[in-house]
Amino acid sequence: MSTAPAEVTYRDALNQALREEMARDESVFLMGEDIGHFDGAFKVTRGLLKEFGEQRVVDTPITEAGFTGLGIGAAMAGLRPVIEIMTVNFALVAMDQIVSNASKIHYMFGGQVPVPMVIRMPGGAGHQLSAQHSHSLEAMFTHVPGLKVVVPATPEDAKGLLKTAIRDDDPVIFLESEGLYGKKGPVGGEDDLIPFGQAVVRRPGRDCTVIAHSRMVWVALAAAEQLAAQGIEIEVIDPRTFRPLDLDTLAASVARTSRAVVVDEGWPECGIAAGLAAHLYDACFDMLDAPIRRVNAADVPMPYAKNLEQAAIPQPHDVVAAVMATLAREVPR
């Protein structure tokens, strides 16, 4: 008999978090396009309409700026909305509400009213969805003070971080990955919250620190296997949240390995990898034996053709090449 905990998908882990937090707190409600009768575009909200009713699981018109703003107002009134934007690509329509209102209201009104809300949305590329449906916009949100930014890579983190996000008093941008919804793994129980600002070591190693988040964690771990076959042990670290950022754990690892690669599915210019590299240069320049390498999406709008799309997205071999470069080694052919 196996005593291992049951494994659930990333999708169902999120569903568990929503269900548990809705049962726990009546001020929590869900709102988004096709999340009720349709069970959600990615089925994250499956069954919740039936369980909690139409007042708390609200199908909306296609009106992202409108319902995101509605959520902000409801949060100002003390409710805890969880807004689902079908994909991160549509958040651009709601950016004024997120940046001009959600992130600033607590500050600019002198701390009179918090905005306790979560905006959930999946992103990422890999399904040939082409230029307008393949964004990774972590950097845009992380740029903005007043937001918290969460990027779970595993079912356990998806559940534990979403529960924390719902109980948090600030606007939380919760970025899921379309490519991870079917990923299985163990999850915590009802009271297992994962705090923000705590990076986790996904795989220990001595030769080079590789920082990756969300789906890129799995790309980095695949690269780690390939490198291990050549006797190179990378340390894969997942920041899990960008605001707050656990720079201590990242910097401690880099100080130990003296090398760093940052993997990010977004674009390179002023991106997540660029920002983390800047932090690491500040924190451990003297300990570095090689320049920090970035692995990013290609600096192009995402193309449709399968081969071009795959060439544009960070792959394990890109991570391998970056690690080898920090070690001043040739990539084996």
Added chain:
Amino acid sequence: MSTSPAPLASPDEMRDMFRTMTLIRRFEEKASEEYMAGRIGGFLHLAIGEEAAIVGTVSALRPDDPLTSTYREHGQALARGSDPRAIMAELLGRATGICGGRGGSMHLMDLGRSFYGGYGIVGGAVPLAVGLAWAAKYRGGDQVAVTMFGEGAANQGVVSECFNMAGLWDLPIVFLILNNQYGMGTPVERAAAVDDFFPRAAAYDIESWKVDGMDVLGVRAAVSEAARLAREDGRPACVELLAYRYKGHSMSDPDTVRSSEEKERWQARDPLVTFERVLLGEGIMGADDIAAMRTEVQQVVDDAAAYAEQGPEVPVAELARNVYAQPWNDDPRGSALVRP
């Protein structure tokens, strides 16, 4: 719960309304002086000419009805009863300001009076009010959310989204379109395909109508009916108020676009002058009462300015305070990106 104000104001209420209109006029004039003296920075948008629209609206609401406004919102805060001292101190960027000097003229808020703030992106606050209405309904409360915005904002897409959501979900909200006929320097006829705005709400099955925004009693009656619809029937409503701002868009606008004939034509219908005639004519106030009220209001405004000028600056050490409601470390600034 308090009861809703009656559509027809009592003599006491009329005296209060006239005092508040006078307070707004004098406050804005004083703010203009403070700006010219270099003590107010940034933008300063004055509401002179819009006093009837503001006071008529607020007087028709319960104190617990949540209200949002644009960046031209000193009047709304004053009408809600916020302390003129704290408002002026905010305009001067002092620690004693109503938002601790973080918001300035465009971002006043007084949560204790259900004034949910002034917002700087045209049309951007309207969905917040829809959310406030949503929350009232969600909790089974009987508050009515009211959002005041201009005819310029009515051209923003998100406002149409809000009409749709409110109509679709039967939300208790009043959309108050203060049509002052200019979006900065662009007149309605050069900005809108149709120069009435209330039919846009009507297109979403929202009861809506247009009234003279220079007549405070008419505004109150219209907004009372709109609030009644929202409160009792659970339906949104929309009132368009036709009014005129006497000054330019902001203090930095020399106001050269509008003709002096047009300004004079509107100022001949000044809301304070016309309401004063009503009060005198009906014997609700005598000339002596009005003179005494004006003296008292001027003292309040002068005192507010003196208080603001003497207020301490905000300590720079508090620069990053309140970026987050729930900061993640003990950093007194509360927002350091990186854990120490």
